[in-house]
Amino acid sequence: xxxxxxxARREYNHYFASPIAYVVAFVILLTLGFIxxxxxxxxxxxxxxxxxxxxxxxxxxxxxxxxxxxxxxMLTIPALTMRLVSDENRTGTMELLLTAPIRDxxxxxxxxxGGFLFVLTILAITLVYPIILNSLETPGIDQRxxxxxxxSVILLSGAYLALGVGISSIFSNQIAAMxxxxxxxxxxxxxxxxxxxxxxxxxxxxxxxxxxxxxxSLYNGTINLSDIVYFxxxxxxxxxxxxxxxxxxxxx
Amino acid sequence: xxxxxxxxxxxGARRALSDLSFEAGQGEIVGFxxxxxxxxxxxxRILTCYMPPTDGSATVAGYDVVTExxxxxxxVGYMPETVPLYTDMTALDYLKFMADLRQIPDSRERAxxxxxxxxxxxxxNSFIGSLSKGMRQRVGLAQALIHQPxxxxxxxxxxxLDPSQVVExxxxxxxxxxxxxxxxxxxxxxxxxxxxxxxxxINKGKIVAExxxxxxxxRLVGSExxxxxxxxxxxxxxxxxxxxxxxxxxxxxxxxSVEFQFAPGQDVRPxxxxxxxxxxxxxxxxxxxxxxxxxxxxxxTREDAHRGKK
Numbered sequence: 425x426x427x428x429x430x431x432a433r434r435e436y437n438h439y440f441a442s443p444i445a446y447v448v449a450f451v452i453l454l455t456l457g458f459i460x461x462x463x464x465x466x467x468x469x470x471x472x473x474x475x476x477x478x479x480x481x482x483x484x485x486x487x488x489x490x491x492x493x494x495x496x497x498m499l500t501i502p503a504l505t506m507r508l509v510s511d512e513n514r515t516g517t518m519e520l521l522l523t524a525p526i527r528d529x530x531x532x533x534x535x536x537x538g539g540f541l542f543v544l545t546i547l548a549i550t551l552v553y554p555i556i557l558n559s560l561e562t563p564g565i566d567q568r569x570x571x572x573x574x575x576s577v578i579l580l581s582g583a584y585l586a587l588g589v590g591i592s593s594i595f596s597n598q599i600a601a602m603x604x605x606x607x608x609x610x611x612x613x614x615x616x617x618x619x620x621x622x623x624x625x626x627x628x629x630x631x632x633x634x635x636x637x638x639x640x641s642l643y644n645g646t647i648n649l650s651d652i653v654y655f656x657x658x659x660x661x662x663x664x665x666x667x668x669x670x671x672x673x674x675x676x
Numbered sequence: 677x678x679x680x681x682x683x684x685x686x687x688g689a690r691r692a693l694s695d696l697s698f699e700a701g702q703g704e705i706v707g708f709x710x711x712x713x714x715x716x717x718x719x720x721r722i723l724t725c726y727m728p729p730t731d732g733s734a735t736v737a738g739y740d741v742v743t744e745x746x747x748x749x750x751x752v753g754y755m756p757e758t759v760p761l762y763t764d765m766t767a768l769d770y771l772k773f774m775a776d777l778r779q780i781p782d783s784r785e786r787a788x789x790x791x792x793x794x795x796x797x798x799x800x801n802s803f804i805g806s807l808s809k810g811m812r813q814r815v816g817l818a819q820a821l822i823h824q825p826x827x828x829x830x831x832x833x834x835x836x837l838d839p840s841q842v843v844e845x846x847x848x849x850x851x852x853x854x855x856x857x858x859x860x861x862x863x864x865x866x867x868x869x870x871x872x873x874x875x876x877x878i879n880k881g882k883i884v885a886e887x888x889x890x891x892x893x894x895r896l897v898g899s900e901x902x903x904x905x906x907x908x909x910x911x912x913x914x915x916x917x918x919x920x921x922x923x924x925x926x927x928x929x930x931x932x933s934v935e936f937q938f939a940p941g942q943d944v945r946p947x948x949x950x951x952x953x954x955x956x957x958x959x960x961x962x963x964x965x966x967x968x969x970x971x972x973x974x975x976x977t978r979e980d981a982h983r984g985k986k
Binding site for chain 1: 721724725726727728750752756758760764777778779819
């Protein structure tokens with residue numbers, strides 16, 4: 425376990441020395457902040473004009489947050505994971521890691537954990553938006569929806585980071601790893617759901633495989649076991665791919 | 677400490693190692709000598725559990741490299757030839773990271789001590805990317821030494837160092853080699869001669885010779901060679917020498933001296949001296965000519981190449 429932590433800490437610290445990680449954090453926080461500003465401004469305008477229908481204006485919720493946050497993560501996680509393992513392959517530092525007393529899966533899990541902690545750091549900063557909204561309103565925002573929104577962010581980033589690490593292990597070029605990861609995400613996010621619109625039978629399978637289906641289900645504020653299993657399965661698949669890729673490299 | 681039996685490694689269709697066997701004991705420095713592509717790095721990578729062999733077995737510190745890989749890795753310090761390091765870390769942070777991976781308590785103190793050992797304590801907080809090649813080489817060595825391993829495996833440890841650093845690194849290796857097992861590869865023959873207790877000459881994935889540097893010389897020469905120098909013309913000297921009983925061959929060396937060979941144990945030097953002086957030559961010098969490790973090496977690898985063609 426200590427090995428996983430040692431690897432994770434190095435990767436986590438490395439993010440703070442890399443411009444890419446700052447750009448990612450900046451893009452996510454700026455976009456969320458911008459939308460947050462619009463939401464608050466819109467609600468303020470509605471409040472002073474009294475609304476069109478004359479009724480009481482709706483208090484701004486945080487239903488906008490989950491979809492935006494997850495979409496941004498889908499676009500930026502490839503940049504966070506691309507070099508995690510591929511760079512070790514390229515520079516040869518993998519040789520020292522593989523000859524150190526550390527298991528292959530510990531290495532992969534440590535790499536993943538490093539990225540996950542970085543996303544959690546960004547997530548912690550975004551907590552200011554719901555906290556501000558909550559203080560502006562009485563009786564406050566829908567706490568349950570907020571929890572589920574953050575749960576969806578945690579599940580998605582865990583799964584997509586694992587897939588990114590897995591793909592990074594296959595490559596020794598980080599740009600190749602990034603585009604392969606992004607391609608896979610686009611496939612899981614949009615493309616895989618398309619056949620469901622045309623098929624008579626088996627539409628459920630494609631719907632189940634689509635990330636969007638599971639995120640939408642979470643945005644409704646309901647926690648289904650099948651959604652959690654979906655994301656945890658993807659996480660396991662990514663970590664397994666990474667470990668297998670390292671082992672394959674050894675035997676070649 | 678290291679036992680290798682019938683080690684074979686194929687890269688696709690190319691055989692990099694074929695049926696390699698050797699042993700190295702505690703307190704022994706074993707040199708791995710061979711031309712590029714001979715299989716030195718491949719052997720080291722198998723011994724450090726970087727990759728498994730195709731066939732054969734290897735045990736390091738009593739553990740099998742395939743089935744007990746983690747135990748082997750705990751006990752081995754390894755410096756790869758290219759010395760891959762994280763250039764974005766400081767030397768001290770990097771060594772602390774490697775110490776943490778090896779579960780060393782007080783990793784920061786140990787990292788600093790190891791830096792002192794390789795003489796880099798003044799650059800502890802420099803980024804590895806800003807260090808010179810020789811300094812990086814020493815960080816690589818420090819990384820291999822940090823857990824005080826029972827077995828040290830060094831791939832070309834002195835390559836790219838300046839002469840004074842080479843001496844330092846050799847001294848460190850010699851010091852460690854007193855209690856532990858060191859396997860190092862080199863293509864610098866004088867280095868093998870200076871620091872190794874035993875030399876393995878490897879070519880095309882096979883061991884072609886194995887002995888102490890001194891014995892290798894003695895064994896391979898097969899006859900003793902002596903160079904003779906006289907004042908002035910040495911014409912006719914060759915014919916004169918050939919008449920002496922026990923001399924196997926005579927030839928003129930390019931520097932004007934005459935070299936003759938005789939079987940070991942039949943020292944003909946007194947007769948030679950007498951004959952030369954009695955024939956009116958002024959004898960200036962008579963000295964034994966050893967076969968250098970370079971010549972042995974070339975000889976062995978050439979023989980092997982010939983055999984390969986047949």
